[in-house]
Amino acid sequence: MQLAPPDPSILARRDRIIADLQRLLPGAIVHEPAGLATYDSDALSAYRQRPLACALPANKDEVSTLLAYAAEQNLPVVPRGAGTSLSGGALPRPDGIVIGLARMNRILEIDLENRCAVVEPGVTNLAVTRAVEGDGFYYAPDPSSQVACTIGGNVAENSGGLHCLKYGITTNNLLGVELALPGGERVRLGGKALALGGLDLLGIVTGSEGLLGIAVEATLRLRPRPPVTRTLLVAFDTVAAAGRCVADIIGAGIIPAAMEFMDRRAADAVESYCAPGYPQHAEAILIIELDGVEGEVRDGVARVEHIAGTCGASLVRLAANEAERARIWAGRKAAFAATGKIAPDMLCMDGTIPRRALSDMLAAIAAMSARYGLAFCNVFHAGDGNLHPLILFDAMREGELARAEAFGAEILTLCVKMGGVLSGEHGIGVEKRDLMGAMFDEEDLAQQQRLKCAIDPKRLLNPDKVFPTLSACVEQGHMHVSGGRLPFANLPRF
Amino acid sequence: MSVAGGCLLPICRGSDMAVLRPSSEHELAEMVRAAAADRHTLEIIGAGTKRALGRPVRADACLDLSALRGIISYDAEELVLCAASGTPLEEIAAELAAHRQCLGFDPADWGPLFGVPARGGTIGGALAADVSGSRRLLHGAAREHLLGIRAVNGWGKAYKAGGKVVKNVTGFDISKLMCGSLGILGPLSEVTLRLLPKPEHSACLVVRGLEPEQGLHLLGRIWREPLEASALVYLPNAVLEHFDLGGSGEAGLALLRVEGSTEALNDKRMRLRALLESLRVEELAHGDQLLTAAANGSVFASAALDVWRMTVPPSTSAEVAAALVGTLWYADWAGGLFWIATSRDTLSAAAGLERICARAQGQLQLLRADEGQRRGFPARPSGGQGVIQLMRTVKSAFDPLALFNPGRMYEGL
Numbered sequence: 001m002q003l004a005p006p007d008p009s010i011l012a013r014r015d016r017i018i019a020d021l022q023r024l025l026p027g028a029i030v031h032e033p034a035g036l037a038t039y040d041s042d043a044l045s046a047y048r049q050r051p052l053a054c055a056l057p058a059n060k061d062e063v064s065t066l067l068a069y070a071a072e073q074n075l076p077v078v079p080r081g082a083g084t085s086l087s088g089g090a091l092p093r094p095d096g097i098v099i100g101l102a103r104m105n106r107i108l109e110i111d112l113e114n115r116c117a118v119v120e121p122g123v124t125n126l127a128v129t130r131a132v133e134g135d136g137f138y139y140a141p142d143p144s145s146q147v148a149c150t151i152g153g154n155v156a157e158n159s160g161g162l163h164c165l166k167y168g169i170t171t172n173n174l175l176g177v178e179l180a181l182p183g184g185e186r187v188r189l190g191g192k193a194l195a196l197g198g199l200d201l202l203g204i205v206t207g208s209e210g211l212l213g214i215a216v217e218a219t220l221r222l223r224p225r226p227p228v229t230r231t232l233l234v235a236f237d238t239v240a241a242a243g244r245c246v247a248d249i250i251g252a253g254i255i256p257a258a259m260e261f262m263d264r265r266a267a268d269a270v271e272s273y274c275a276p277g278y279p280q281h282a283e284a285i286l287i288i289e290l291d292g293v294e295g296e297v298r299d300g301v302a303r304v305e306h307i308a309g310t311c312g313a314s315l316v317r318l319a320a321n322e323a324e325r326a327r328i329w330a331g332r333k334a335a336f337a338a339t340g341k342i343a344p345d346m347l348c349m350d351g352t353i354p355r356r357a358l359s360d361m362l363a364a365i366a367a368m369s370a371r372y373g374l375a376f377c378n379v380f381h382a383g384d385g386n387l388h389p390l391i392l393f394d395a396m397r398e399g400e401l402a403r404a405e406a407f408g409a410e411i412l413t414l415c416v417k418m419g420g421v422l423s424g425e426h427g428i429g430v431e432k433r434d435l436m437g438a439m440f441d442e443e444d445l446a447q448q449q450r451l452k453c454a455i456d457p458k459r460l461l462n463p464d465k466v467f468p469t470l471s472a473c474v475e476q477g478h479m480h481v482s483g484g485r486l487p488f489a490n491l492p493r494f
Numbered sequence: 495m496s497v498a499g500g501c502l503l504p505i506c507r508g509s510d511m512a513v514l515r516p517s518s519e520h521e522l523a524e525m526v527r528a529a530a531a532d533r534h535t536l537e538i539i540g541a542g543t544k545r546a547l548g549r550p551v552r553a554d555a556c557l558d559l560s561a562l563r564g565i566i567s568y569d570a571e572e573l574v575l576c577a578a579s580g581t582p583l584e585e586i587a588a589e590l591a592a593h594r595q596c597l598g599f600d601p602a603d604w605g606p607l608f609g610v611p612a613r614g615g616t617i618g619g620a621l622a623a624d625v626s627g628s629r630r631l632l633h634g635a636a637r638e639h640l641l642g643i644r645a646v647n648g649w650g651k652a653y654k655a656g657g658k659v660v661k662n663v664t665g666f667d668i669s670k671l672m673c674g675s676l677g678i679l680g681p682l683s684e685v686t687l688r689l690l691p692k693p694e695h696s697a698c699l700v701v702r703g704l705e706p707e708q709g710l711h712l713l714g715r716i717w718r719e720p721l722e723a724s725a726l727v728y729l730p731n732a733v734l735e736h737f738d739l740g741g742s743g744e745a746g747l748a749l750l751r752v753e754g755s756t757e758a759l760n761d762k763r764m765r766l767r768a769l770l771e772s773l774r775v776e777e778l779a780h781g782d783q784l785l786t787a788a789a790n791g792s793v794f795a796s797a798a799l800d801v802w803r804m805t806v807p808p809s810t811s812a813e814v815a816a817a818l819v820g821t822l823w824y825a826d827w828a829g830g831l832f833w834i835a836t837s838r839d840t841l842s843a844a845a846g847l848e849r850i851c852a853r854a855q856g857q858l859q860l861l862r863a864d865e866g867q868r869r870g871f872p873a874r875p876s877g878g879q880g881v882i883q884l885m886r887t888v889k890s891a892f893d894p895l896a897l898f899n900p901g902r903m904y905e906g907l
Binding site: 185 | 569570571572573574594624630631634635637638647651652653654655657658659660661662663664665666667668670671673674675678679690691692694714717718719720721722754755756757758759760761762765805806807808809827830831854855856857858859873874875876877880881882884885887888889890891892903904
């Protein structure tokens with residue numbers, strides 16, 4: 001992948017720019033190499049670049065000030081929340097500044113009457129739920145990095161999570177934002193009322209990966225916590241049977257809160273990593289969670305158990321208590337980290353396919369694995385067809401990284417061929433940018449870029465992201481894990 | 495391709511506008527290119543059932559999408575349907591019903607409100623006008639259910655956006671932008687929607703004898719409970735005669751709908767009754783029809799009244815209701831949506847309603863009025879000039895020559 005070369009005229013003005021920034025936001029500019037190192041990359045740590053400087057605004061006016069200055073100086077701007085992007089959404093530019101929103105971390109208002117919370121962008125995802133759970137409410141989107149990732153980042157990436165099958169992703173749980181546009185002007189989009197009127201600007205801004213503006217405030221929908229949650233562990237002797245079970249559950253009109261799949265390699269890796277008590281020798285494992293009122297869940301569990309039985313499940317186990325439930329989930333959440341025990345390096349893919357293509361896709365991945373001579377394991381959100389194949393390799397061995405990347409690109413390209421998409425939840429960023437042509441033709445991309453150009457004519461906001469600037473030089477999407485160490489190793493990954 | 499000299503369809507009676515009726519996306523793109531070359535503006539219609547909604551369009555020609563018709567693919571197992579934009583909603587609903595599925599945004603039918611027969615609308619029109627019904631409260635608006643589109647922009651180029659799977663963050667979410675866009679970003683040729691399983695059973699409960707404040711307060715309370723109510727409607731006494739509800743009594747009533755399997759329903763009923771304590775609750779057999787009537791605004795269809803919709807934060811609903819004393823209204827979406835009918839001069843009514851709406855930080859939409867009045871009503875979004883300017887900017891990225899539905903949304907937009 002090639003990034004646009006830095007603008008030498010900006011690099012030449014570096015000292016003056018830093019002095020200007022210090023004057024504009026005294027005490028809030030990081031420019032020393034040691035301090036800047038933190039901002040070199042996000043969770044896609046295979047890509048690193050040192051930014052010119054990083055500014056840490058404390059309020060929305062300071063964000064506007066920075067954007068106005070950047071526009072005046074033609075300075076690229078990369079917005080950053082907690083830096084947990086898996087697609088390089090916060091990768092800096094050497095000739096640009098990072099605007100880090102982490103200091104804007106206040107919950108401004110909790111309005112249970114309207115089932116919403118108004119927060120600054122640096123508030124972490126989990127902090128929202130923590131603030132309202134005492135009253136029986138929660139914020140539904142739950143990306144795996146939710147302890148660390150920020151609401152601002154969630155808005156930019158349209159983050160999903162384990163429970164989006166039933167409750168939707170960020171865009172379905174966001175009522176409004178105050179958006180700082182390139183140049184610094186701010187607009188309020190949406191609010192506490194259900195309908196907005198006019199064009200759905202909130203909809204287009206959400207998931208725009210920081211290319212159209214910076215959210216400086218967000219109004220989030222809160223949900224009442226369902227009174228009952230039950231979790232089932234189901235094992236199968238064949239991957240195809242598990243795939244059929246997923247399809248039959250959805251086909252029967254049941255929408256579980258979550259439905260997760262692990263293949264044998266993943267389950268074995270997890271078992272030896274943290275012993276969650278998964279059955280041995282099962283080719284596929286499903287974790288199915290149902291929530292709602294008591295009767296609804298009781299009924300749902302019975303139906304899922306029945307369907308699993310008709311699909312030939314070798315084990316159907318309903319977690320008897322909260323501790324057992326937590327143990328089942330602990331295994332799933334440790335899956336990414338567990339691969340570190342069986343291979344020194346790992347690439348994580350993120351495509352979506354129609355649910356029915358699951359078996360075919362898994363067979364195809366197995367065939368590719370043989371061809372590339374690399375092992376893999378599969379964990380994914382089966383309910384919505386969002387795959388996270390993990391490609392295992394050893395970067396110290398000559399040519400393995402390149403082979404792993406080619407393997408990954410072939411999986412994503414096949415996702416598109418099967419009627420799916422390149423990214424289900426991690427975003428395009430720099431990671432999958434050069435694969436966009438596999439899904440969109442020239443006109444499709446041109447229309448998206450027209451929108452970008454109309455709102456950000458100088459293309460200063462998060463350059464290099466989402467759109468291939470050079471013609472399809474195929475680079476691959478991946479999350480690089482070096483020496484078994486994940487970026488943000490302490491975060492659970494789903 | 496058919497280009498009639500004058501409009502032959504009942505929807506454009508009395509107009510001598512040229513009608514373009516493409517039968518494929520390719521033809522559609524060609525027609526737009528020709529219009530762009532001649533700087534001819536286009537009024538986009540599906541079946542034309544909501545043509546009289548909101549601000550009228552003055553255009554050089556009518557772009558009639560009703561020949562772009564038919565379900566392109568329906569994958570019941572995936573809960574995904576792809577259809578040409580001019581496909582009648584009825585056709586889609588019938589096909590889905592056969593598989594016990596439905597459109598998640600519960601589209602309302604506003605046809606009769608505008609004097610056209612019921613059940614005539616197209617899927618494209620339902621999305622463009624975002625006619626989300628009572629279940630919007632639970633399942634979200636049209637935007638939540640449109641996965642992907644094919645469309646033609648103001649350069650006459652066909653493009654696609656989004657995808658055909660339920661979970662997708664690849665590229666800008668242009669599909670969202672199309673919902674409620676009133677066609678100002680150009681014609682859709684194809685839409686892909688996510689579907690929902692039809693609820694197995696539903697129960698509609700009525701609580702009578704509630705004054706507005708009491709009734710709206712109750713809706714809010716139930717909305718904050720984990721009951722997943724799929725409709726929370728309050729009908730004040732003054733509109734009861736328009737609904738088939740029998741002995742209405744003195745005060746208004748609340749309609750509550752919960753859905754699910756038999757067991758789920760039993761539990762939800764029990765919880766509701768516990769919540770409603772001493773209030774008198776009865777179950778209605780024809781609840782769905784009443785809720786449909788509420789979502790369609792059909793109560794106001796026959797009278798010579800102007801019809802408005804005001805969306806507000808639900809917590810302000812009692813205050814809004816108090817300000818609406820003397821006006822015909824009822825509330826849907828747990829008090830987040832007011833249907834309002836006025837008989838006074840439109841623009842003076844507008845001034846009053848806008849004041850109420852502004853205080854509640856809501857949004858006011860004029861649905862039905864005389865054409866001249868609708869033209870004069872200064873519709874605007876909340877958020878002020880900055881927001882309008884951003885909408886103009888976005889519009890220019892799709893339709894730089896302002897060919898599509900000029901002025902349909904706001905003055906100059």
